[in-house]
Amino acid sequence: MMKKIMLYISIFLFCSLSLIAQDTKEGREKIRTLKIAYITEKLNLTANEAQKFWPVYNTYDKEQHTLRGSYRFSLKKAFKQNENLDNISEAESKKLVALKLSIDKKLYEANTDFVKKMEGIISYKKIVKLQIAEIEFGRNLMRKYRTKKP
Numbered sequence: 001m002m003k004k005i006m007l008y009i010s011i012f013l014f015c016s017l018s019l020i021a022q023d024t025k026e027g028r029e030k031i032r033t034l035k036i037a038y039i040t041e042k043l044n045l046t047a048n049e050a051q052k053f054w055p056v057y058n059t060y061d062k063e064q065h066t067l068r069g070s071y072r073f074s075l076k077k078a079f080k081q082n083e084n085l086d087n088i089s090e091a092e093s094k095k096l097v098a099l100k101l102s103i104d105k106k107l108y109e110a111n112t113d114f115v116k117k118m119e120g121i122i123s124y125k126k127i128v129k130l131q132i133a134e135i136e137f138g139r140n141l142m143r144k145y146r147t148k149k150p
Contacts, residue, residue: 042133060114
C-alpha cells in the first residue's frame with residue numbers, strides 16, 4: 001500500500017514539475033503558492049506543526065525536483081546529440097536506464113527519509129493526507145492546464 005502511494009506521489013511530482021518547468025518563473029511561484037495553500041488547508045496544520053513541517057517539506061520538495069530535473073536534462077542532452085531517440089546507441093541507452101534506476105532509488109530513499117522526519121512532526125494520518133493532497137493538487141493542476149490549452 002505504501003509503495004503504491006509513493007509511486008503515485010512520484011508520478012504526481014514528475015507531472016507537476018514537468019508543467020512547472022515549462023512555465024515562467026512567475027508562473028512557478030504562483031503554482032508553488034497555490035500548492036502550499038492547498039496542502040495547508042488539507043492538512044489543517046497547527047501553528048506549531050506548520051513551523052516544523054514547511055522547512056522539512058520544502059527541502060524534500062526541492063530534492064525531488066533536482067533529482068527529476070537531472071534525469072530530464074540527461075534525456076534532453078541525449079536527444080540533442082543524436083537528433084532523435086531512434087539514433088541513440090545501445091550503450092547510451094543503457095547509461096540512461098542505469099541513471100533512471102539510480103535516480104528512482106534516490107527518490108525512494110528521499111521519500112523514506114522524509115516520512116521518518118515527518119513522523120516526529122505530524123501524525124501518520126496527516127502524512128497520508130499529505131500524500132493524497134499532493135496527488136489531488138497534481139490532478140487539479142493538470143485538469144486546469146488541459147482546459148486552458150487550445
